[in-house]
Amino acid sequence: MVTSRAANKVQPIGLSDPASVVPFNSPTSFRDQQAAKIVSFDRKELGKILNIYGxxxxxxxxxxxxxxxxxxxxxxxxxxxxxxxxxFRIEKNPKLAQKQGAYSVIAATGLIMKRGHELDRVLRVFDKSLKLVHGD
Structure with missing residues (x-):
């Protein structure tokens, strides 16, 4: 509620008051702006990864x-x-989406095992059965 000094009337703040209109999807604080920039996996991507993980x-x-x-x-x-x-690390890097692909599987040694534009194809690297090779 806003009190007008001229008329001493109490007026409700509504959509006509420009100071009270805040767009819903715009970040309002510095922390919100930082959170808007963070890269994350969406629900579908996480489902595919957790399927392999399981x-x-x-x-x-x-x-x-x-x-x-x-x-x-x-x-x-x-x-x-x-x-x-x-x-292993499964990474999503949107900066590489136009080049090599946003998704990659990286081994503990840092070797990029697979990289691509589609997560399904990149995750197929885990479908291959790895075999231990014995040296003679």
């Missing part, structure tokens, strides 16, 4: 994961044990 947990190969949402990329890290370095 299968690998069932086989005993993986045990833990971490999700990081950073300013320039989102990272899904996969661990055998919580206190180790990640075995």
């Amino acid at each position: 299968r690998m947990v069932a086989t005993g190969a993986w045990r833990d994961y971490a999700i990081d949402h950073l300013n320039d990329r989102a990272v899904f890290s996969i661990f055998r044990k919580a206190n180790e370095v990640p075995l």
Whole structure:
């Protein structure tokens, strides 16, 4: 409610008052603006990643994961044990979307195992059965 000094009337603040109109989807604080810039996985992407993760947990190969949402990329890290370095990282980097592709699977050594524009194709790297090679 606003009190007008001239008429000493109480008037409700409505949509006609320009000071009270705030667009719904515009960030209002610095923290909101920073949160709007953070890259994250959407629900579909997370579902695809967690599907692969669940299968690998069932086989005993993986045990833990971490999700990081950073300013320039989102990272899904996969661990055998919580206190180790990640075995694999699945990254989404929108800056590379027009070039090599936004999605990549990176091994613990830093080797990019697969990169592409479609998450389904990139995740197929986990469908291949890895074989241990014995040296003679």
